[in-house]
Amino acid sequence: MTSTVREAFETKIINSLNRDCARRQRGIFLKVPQPNPTGHAAFVQFEWTPDQASTYLERGLLPHTLFTIDPESTMIPLWIFAADGSIGPRSLPELALSRLPDFRNQPALCIIDMGCDKIHGQQVALIPTEYLQPVQTSRRSLQYILLDGHTMEQFTTRAEFESLADLEARILKDELDTPGE
Numbered sequence: 001m002t003s004t005v006r007e008a009f010e011t012k013i014i015n016s017l018n019r020d021c022a023r024r025q026r027g028i029f030l031k032v033p034q035p036n037p038t039g040h041a042a043f044v045q046f047e048w049t050p051d052q053a054s055t056y057l058e059r060g061l062l063p064h065t066l067f068t069i070d071p072e073s074t075m076i077p078l079w080i081f082a083a084d085g086s087i088g089p090r091s092l093p094e095l096a097l098s099r100l101p102d103f104r105n106q107p108a109l110c111i112i113d114m115g116c117d118k119i120h121g122q123q124v125a126l127i128p129t130e131y132l133q134p135v136q137t138s139r140r141s142l143q144y145i146l147l148d149g150h151t152m153e154q155f156t157t158r159a160e161f162e163s164l165a166d167l168e169a170r171i172l173k174d175e176l177d178t179p180g181e
Contacts, residue, residue, distance in 0.1 A: 039077035
């Protein structure tokens, strides 16, 4: 994937997430200049006003950037990966990166483009890194495996993110329904 295509892909994902945030008037994803060792974007707890939300939904203008948001805000890094290769019920495809993120010391959210299938269309997974265990496959490649008790279906939704709130509710419900954790 060329850098131009990758940047367009990342922008599309971030814009989709922000459309959902604006509809709910909660949270905002701010793009991080690339290359950056802290991720592709940052999620910030943010309450949208109705005017800010309608301006974004009508014209695509965010109420803040990374540089105008309150510097005291907690930011959760977001990494966006395009998946190549096969994906199992608990494993993600191998990722080859020039610099591998350190999720043990820097918790984050990961979005993995799972590709397209005939039944579900374009699929993406939104996974908090505490559910992932890295397995080094070569010097500059790794694969993430979901921790026991979790499956890809918990984290997968359509690429449009029309129901991101439903995805969050499903993950929360699964955590509450899982005994012994």
